[in-house]
Amino acid sequence: FPILQRRISAVIMDFQKKRSVIILLVVIGIFITGTCGYMYIEGWNFSDATYMTIITLTTAGFGEVHPLSEAGRWFTSGLLIFGMGIVAFSVGIIFNDIIISGFTGLWEKRMKKKITELQNHTIICGYGQMGKLVCKELTRLKHEFVILDRNASGHKDIESLRYLYIDGDATRDEVLTQAGVENAKVFVCLIPNDGDALYISLAVRALNPKCFIIVLASSIEAKTKILR
Numbered sequence: 001f002p003i004l005q006r007r008i009s010a011v012i013m014d015f016q017k018k019r020s021v022i023i024l025l026v027v028i029g030i031f032i033t034g035t036c037g038y039m040y041i042e043g044w045n046f047s048d049a050t051y052m053t054i055i056t057l058t059t060a061g062f063g064e065v066h067p068l069s070e071a072g073r074w075f076t077s078g079l080l081i082f083g084m085g086i087v088a089f090s091v092g093i094i095f096n097d098i099i100i101s102g103f104t105g106l107w108e109k110r111m112k113k114k115i116t117e118l119q120n121h122t123i124i125c126g127y128g129q130m131g132k133l134v135c136k137e138l139t140r141l142k143h144e145f146v147i148l149d150r151n152a153s154g155h156k157d158i159e160s161l162r163y164l165y166i167d168g169d170a171t172r173d174e175v176l177t178q179a180g181v182e183n184a185k186v187f188v189c190l191i192p193n194d195g196d197a198l199y200i201s202l203a204v205r206a207l208n209p210k211c212f213i214i215v216l217a218s219s220i221e222a223k224t225k226i227l228r
Contacts, residue, residue, distance in 0.1 A: 023090040030057065030083045037079070042072050056080060057087050111164055118144055118164075118180045125170045125200060126190035127155055130216065134188060135163060146179045170200050173207065181207050189215045194222035201226055 034053030038044050044052070048065045055062045056079050068076060122138060122145040124131050131147070138145045139161075147165040152158055158165050168175035170191070181187065187204045189197050197215050204213055217223040 023093055027087055027090045030079075030086060034079050034083060037075050038072070041075055042066065042069060052076075053079070057083050059084060115146055115164055115166070115178070115180055118146065119183050120185040121145055121180065121183070122186040122188060123148055123176075123179050123181060123184050124188045124190065125149070126192075126216075127152060127158065127165075128190060128192075130190045131188075132157075134190070135161075148175065148179050171196055171203070173203055176200075176203060176207060181211065184208060184211050186212045186214065189213070191216075192218065194218055194226075198222070198226050 031050075031053055034056065035046065035049045038049035038052050039046065042049070044066065052065045054060075056076055059080075122143060124134055124138075124145055125148045127135075127147050127149040131149075135145065135147065145164070147158060147163055148170050149155070149165065149167065150169055152165040152167040166175060166179045168178065170176060170189075181204055187208075189200055189204075191197055191200075194217060197217065201213055201215055204211055215226050217226055
């Protein structure tokens, strides 16, 4: 189930990234359908058919370019009912994505700058149930922290709560460096994989010998190895 959930989340994220492009292609497709429909049904030229499609979908209220046949009226009715709704919805989504991406870009720049300026902060590796509790407590204590997770941007509450985060693999030294591990006071590793937890602990200790490391181990054997 966890694997299936991650795959579904990845598909949804991929769609959200490409949503504006897909919607734009749908709108273009409707305009092409309208133009070709008028050219085929009414025998109009490209210019007249395109103009009629535009004033129909935008409900501009201008008169017909040429008198419509009965088939043309039915086609126009269908274009109004289905096409206009899709176009209006699509335009709203596209503008919404543009505005949100603008704010998101500004926040990401500010966040990266804040992370580089942190001193004596806590790094929380893994944003599961335990990670959420740790973040909540550190927020209450007004202690600065950075979340390090492979799918940090996929957690909506991270961005809504304006938590600082790095979306990356903690087993890579460059990702740990981005989180400011050299200046961190505490490193909390809450990932469910003991092998990765051990590897990350060694990396953190090498990069910052003074850092206090807390690791969630799943067994006594893992605990012994990580402590060693």
